[in-house]
Amino acid sequence: MxxxxxxxxxxxxxxxxxxxxxxxxxxxxxxxxxxxxxxxxxxxxxxxxxxxxxxxxxxxxxxxxxxxxxxxxxxxxxxxxxxxxxxxxxxxxxxxxxxxxxxxxxxxxxxxxxxxxxxxxxxxxxxxxxxxxVYPEMRIYNNTITYGEVRNSKASGYCLDQGSEEDDRAILYPCHGMSSQNGPIISRDTGRCLEVEMSKDANFGLRLVVQRCSGQKWMIRNWIKHPRH
The missing domain is CATH 1.10.8.460 (ppGaNTase-T1 linker domain-like)
Known part of the structure; x- marks a missing residue:
């Protein structure tokens, strides 16, 4: 074999x-x-x-x-x-x-x-x-721009996390550097931005929402290539 x-x-x-x-x-x-x-x-x-x-x-x-x-x-x-x-x-x-x-x-x-x-x-x-x-089953990340931890300026101690595998929904979670937080961030032309908002019903009092871009600030740890503006 x-x-x-x-x-x-x-x-x-x-x-x-x-x-x-x-x-x-x-x-x-x-x-x-x-x-x-x-x-x-x-x-x-x-x-x-x-x-x-x-x-x-x-x-x-x-x-x-x-x-x-x-x-x-x-x-x-x-x-x-x-x-x-x-x-x-x-x-x-x-x-x-x-x-x-x-x-x-x-x-x-x-x-x-x-x-x-x-x-x-x-x-x-x-x-x-x-x-x-030889290894066509290997997963290939195409058009990847960045990877690593993603932190928001409103909650610097928390990182973007893939969340539970059951619902496949991104969440904020205390930064720990494991695989659920340091995977690749794949570029998608959505025209929307990720934002953090306060919520008493969410874990740690913070939740993620997708909304129109209005100057949201996220810090991404590693860059492969910088997009042209």
Whole structure:
């Protein structure tokens, strides 16, 4: 069964082939991302990857991992490193997933010049080919302008939140930075603006309304591209 990526703890590969395609990225550190990077590299550079549904492999983990306490930092770092080398114009999806600004990420993912040179040497395909032929199920955000937390000047401690999955209605909620608040904000030409108004019946005494634009002010955390005025 074909797979776009794999788990990183257990896989079988021909030793010579593994060396030819660059082994695991030596620039990645501590934990996370190497399996995704390897999946993109194998497919984009002419190989293939499969899982065997009937195979049984045991993976026994330590009771306590000996890694640095801040594993999330290294997972972000490694993800950005893979994105910069292999994902072309779609690398913004990784920045969005981690809610990291593209212009000044604050994460040092190291020098990727050798991995970029490896990709060029092997004449690898672009990431759009990977999406079209290997992972067409992947969600693509088109025409995204901004992403991240959205705060209103009237209630700076509260963020725009996707709310309950049952009614799919946006709400205001105390800012916490999790996925329900830091997803992409997709441009829509509606001609209306989002506003905050006081309401004794709403949670936290505030509710969202859509009304004619009249100078409403929202602060959006991250920009991919700035619209022309």
């Amino acid at each position: 074909r797979t776009p990526a794999m788990i990183g703890c257990s896989f079988v590969v021909d030793r010579e082939y593994f060396g030819e395609i660059g082994l695991l990225d030596p620039g990645m550190e501590v934990y996370g991302g190497e399996n995704i990077e390897l999946g993109m590299r194998v497919w984009q550079c002419g190989g293939s990857m499969e899982v065997l549904p009937c195979a049984r492999v045991a993976h026994i983990e330590r009771t306590k991992k000996p890694y640095n306490n801040d594993i999330d930092y290294y997972a972000k770092r490694n993800a950005l490193r893979a994105a910069e080398v292999w994902m072309d114009e779609f690398k913004s999806h990784v920045y969005m997933a981690w809610n990291i600004p593209m212009n000044n990420p604050g994460v040092d993912f190291g020098d990727v010049s050798e991995r970029v040179a490896l990709r060029k040497k092997m004449n690898c395909r672009n990431f759009r080919w990977y999406l079209e032929h």
